[in-house]
Amino acid sequence: LGGSISKALQRMSNATIIDEKVLNECLNEITRALLQADVQFRMVADMQKNIKKVVNLDDLAAGHNKRRIIQQAVFNELCKMLDPGKPSFTPKKGKPSVIMFVGLQGSGKTTTCTKYAYYHQKKGWKPALVCADTFRAGAFDQLKQNATKAKIPFYGSYTESDPVKIAEEGVERFKKENCDLIIVDTSGRHKQEVALFEEMRQVSEATKPDLIIFVMDSSIGQAAFDQAQAFKQSVSVGAVIVTKMDGHAKGGGALSCCCYKKSCYIHWNWEHMDEFEVFDVKPFVSRLLGMGDWSGFMDKIHEVVPTDQQPELLQKLTEGSFTLRIMYEQFQNILKMGPIGQVFSMIPGFSSELMPKGREQESQAKIKRYMYMMDSMTNEELDSSNLKLMNDSRIMRIARGSGRPIVEVMEMLEEYKRLAKVWSKMKGLKIPKKGEMSAL
Numbered sequence: 050l051g052g053s054i055s056k057a058l059q060r061m062s063n064a065t066i067i068d069e070k071v072l073n074e075c076l077n078e079i080t081r082a083l084l085q086a087d088v089q090f091r092m093v094a095d096m097q098k099n100i101k102k103v104v105n106l107d108d109l110a111a112g113h114n115k116r117r118i119i120q121q122a123v124f125n126e127l128c129k130m131l132d133p134g135k136p137s138f139t140p141k142k143g144k145p146s147v148i149m150f151v152g153l154q155g156s157g158k159t160t161t162c163t164k165y166a167y168y169h170q171k172k173g174w175k176p177a178l179v180c181a182d183t184f185r186a187g188a189f190d191q192l193k194q195n196a197t198k199a200k201i202p203f204y205g206s207y208t209e210s211d212p213v214k215i216a217e218e219g220v221e222r223f224k225k226e227n228c229d230l231i232i233v234d235t236s237g238r239h240k241q242e243v244a245l246f247e248e249m250r251q252v253s254e255a256t257k258p259d260l261i262i263f264v265m266d267s268s269i270g271q272a273a274f275d276q277a278q279a280f281k282q283s284v285s286v287g288a289v290i291v292t293k294m295d296g297h298a299k300g301g302g303a304l305s306c307c308c309y310k311k312s313c314y315i316h317w318n319w320e321h322m323d324e325f326e327v328f329d330v331k332p333f334v335s336r337l338l339g340m341g342d343w344s345g346f347m348d349k350i351h352e353v354v355p356t357d358q359q360p361e362l363l364q365k366l367t368e369g370s371f372t373l374r375i376m377y378e379q380f381q382n383i384l385k386m387g388p389i390g391q392v393f394s395m396i397p398g399f400s401s402e403l404m405p406k407g408r409e410q411e412s413q414a415k416i417k418r419y420m421y422m423m424d425s426m427t428n429e430e431l432d433s434s435n436l437k438l439m440n441d442s443r444i445m446r447i448a449r450g451s452g453r454p455i456v457e458v459m460e461m462l463e464e465y466k467r468l469a470k471v472w473s474k475m476k477g478l479k480i481p482k483k484g485e486m487s488a489l
């Protein structure tokens with residue numbers, strides 16, 4: 050998507066005169082790219098209208114960078130469309146809240162319920178899970194397994210077939226046990242059936258949830274908008290969780306959730322139990338447009354990386370050949386530049402594990418340890434991007450050489466693997482030159 054949009058903008062900037070026709074062609078191309086990314090048709094049409102309102106060619110004084118103005122307008126419009134505003138309800142620790150999860154079968158409710166509970170448990174909450182899904186065979190077992198693994202109390206039944214009854218009993222019980230986050234997992238169906246919506250309404254009436262979270266599989270594409278609408282009409286959805294963003298989802302489907310507008314907030318969820326990101330509009334739009342936060346990233350690179358090293362680093366970035374040596378060099382830069390992780394924290398997905406916010410000291414120490422270990426590596430090892438090379442005897446040698454435990458060497462290699470994955474996504478990306486994207 051980002052590629053098509055930047056190409057459209059590029060073509061326009063190559064045109065000597067930017068008139069109505071050139072602008073229209075550019076907007077049409079952007080529209081096509083958004084539609085291909087599964088952004089809902091009506092939304093795209095609205096956006097196009099709004100952009101045309103904002104970008105008035107006659108008003109643009111000569112000398113203005115028109116391409117940048119249009120680019121900015123696209124970015125702003127998408128952000129405006131997606132702005133979730135204030136969350137409709139935020140649970141408070143120590144005060145019992147009932148959260149009900151709804152969504153179609155397979156959308157990720159049960160998985161997400163557990164993650165949501167686990168995420169809060171780690172922050173000192175007392176969550177509990179209620180399985181009100183009597184439709185899917187094995188639903189209770191699945192929730193039980195998840196809950197047991199995460200050590201979260203749960204409630205459900207193998208024999209009772211009335212989801213309303215189970216939900217009511219479970220909520221009652223956990224209220225008595227002073228749980229402050231009582232999560233009700235409900236059943237889904239393969240389709241948006243009348244029966245499902247009726248059941249949702251009944252469970253909702255019986256448990257009086259403080260918040261209903263709609264779980265949506267982001268890979269369903271254009272169908273997302275109608276599905277989100279249908280759920281919204283049946284129960285009062287207060288938040289949305291978009292799942293499976295880690296897969297091949299184009300992401301545009303998730304945009305459709307903005308039909309909830311001011312009444313929701315969105316979480317991301319990824320493969321890991323404790324990675325649960327609160328939705329943030331600007332980085333999301335950047336990601337959708339394939340920009341990452343390139344502007345901030347590039348500014349930081351220009352600021353931090355010594356001038357003579359910049360072209361080389363950028364070359365490496367776009368070639369995607371990420372070796373342990375590059376990781377070492379970047380660690381060096383990171384340690385030099387003061388507030389740690391500023392550069393890489395701007396690339397989505399890069400910093401959450403290596404450099405969590407607020408734990409900079411710890412991260413710095415970790416990076417230093419990684420570098421000690423890498424000091425014990427041979428040139429061959431440093432310049433290889435093939436981890437198969439790192440067999441047991443090499444790992445043992447590095448551990449011995451650096452005086453660090455073997456598990457730590459393995460942890461460092463895991464980190465390398467993770468960064469290499471992020472790095473590989475940059476392969477072939479056109480990285481803007483200094484100033485080029487500063488408006489975004």
Ligand code: GDP
Pocket residue numbers: 152153154155156157158159160161237292293294295296318319320
């Ligand atoms: P439910 O029917 O709505 O309760 O959905 P489940 O929680 O049972 O999830 C259905 C399937 O999707 C399971 O195999 C999950 O492991 C998988 N799943 C759920 N969330 C995600 C996600 O964010 N990413 C990926 N890759 N898989 C997910």
Ligand code: MG
Pocket residue numbers: 158159160182185188234235236
């Ligand atoms: Mg389920």
